[in-house]
Amino acid sequence: MDPLSPAFTIDLRRLTVLRELQRRGSVARTAEALHLTPSAVSQQLTALARDLGVPLTERDGRGVRLTGQARVLLAHADAIAAQLERARADLAAYGDGGRGTVTVGCFSSGILGLLPAALRALRERLPRVRVDVVEAEPPDLFTALDAGQVDVAVAVDFAAAPPHTDRRYTREDLLTDVLDVALPPGHRLADRGAVPLRELAMDTWIVGAASSCCGAVTRSVCAAAGFTPEIRHDVNDWAALAGLVEAGQGVALVPRLVRSLYAHRTLALRPAEGPPPSRNVFAAVRAGAENDPVVTAVREELRRAADGVRGNEVTPGGWRSGAVAAESGGDG
Incomplete structure (x- = not known):
């Protein structure tokens, strides 16, 4: 490939495909998660590698694996995504933060036992903000969070959930x-x-x-x-x-x-x-988004709702x- 140009640019959409490949482990699963064809995923990865002038994948049997250069890039990708979220949060904070739409993704029993109290409080606190709820679990929940389809993810720690050390997210335990x-x-x-x-x-x-x-x-x-x-x-x-x-x-x-x-x-x-x-229930947002005023309000009301659940805990x-x-x- 051509050597790196000092003026090279990165298409963030292609970077998203690479990040999803890291999570899913195969082109086919990446394509399914992003609602693309495997051919389209391969084309995006090839184009990104061509733009950068470095190989990003290599053959591994019938599949592919990430190269060392891809892993170096992904470490920067997390920082890039977090900085973009901070910019979004700063722009939201420029206004009063009291309008707009926020989407919460949550597992089914959390929707039943945790969200109602938080949603009632948010309706009183931010009457001009529309809160949408999507039922989802990892890994699809975090694919949606990465893509901006979900703003706050409420999930349970288990094998399909991201590890605590995942720098793509700011997370906090709820209950x-x-x-x-x-x-x-x-x-x-x-x-x-x-x-x-x-x-x-x-x-x-x-x-x-x-x-x-x-x-x-x-x-x-x-x-x-x-x-x-x-x-x-x-x-x-x-x-x-x-x-x-x-x-x-x-x-x-x-x-x-x-x-x-x-x-x-x-x-x-x-x-x-x-x-x-x-099981441990936690909330996560994209790293850098925690300063968005609406997201901050949602996180605060989730914490209060979780406190209420703990306060009402009884032996069955x-x-x-x-x-x-x-x-x-x-x-x-």
Whole structure:
């Protein structure tokens, strides 16, 4: 390739493709995430390499891998993206920051248990700001955040989420969401004060998809307890999962963020014995965007909502109703 020109320029759209390739690991997955064809992704990468005069990818079997020069460029790409976000934030702060649209991406149980309080507060605080909500999980959530389709990402730490050290994002932990055991009416462990997970190894389970945050966490929790669950039903909808447990179709782990869906169900919610299984909920924005006045307001209200969730935290011993409560004498 031609040597680097002192006047070389970088097309930021092509740089975005390279950053996504680093995250996804293959041209095909990058194309799917960016809604492009694999050929278009390859063309963008080739054009960027030609503009810079350095190779950015090399063959690796049937796929490609990043060169050393690409990794050097990506380290600068994070700084470039962060500086652009700071410029955007400074321009927003030039006005009063009290108008516009902000989009929050969040996982399903967070939309149910965390966002309502934050959205109500934002409506009072910034009445001229429109807040849109998109249900999404990593890695797609962070692809949307990188692309500017989402301004604030609320997510759970699991394998598909970016690491804490990822410099592309400014993140903060919001709360620890505990998962409790949901048992059908009349289950042999329904009267336990706390349920040993290992004793559920022979039960059938209702679990979300492995790619979902709660599905991934449930599988890892069971593995830590020493067994692989027999998954009879693959369900991501929390109300549907509650109905299946109530119908005696299996046991499940459910987050306390969705406990309002279970208050009037005839089933038992019991804490797990020992250290409670849990998941860390965090909020992230593009590095440099944290000074945007509207984004700042959203982050503040998310923190307050998380504080409210923690303040209302209760042990699920009293969440039993109907047949289960009658069989146990209503103790809680």
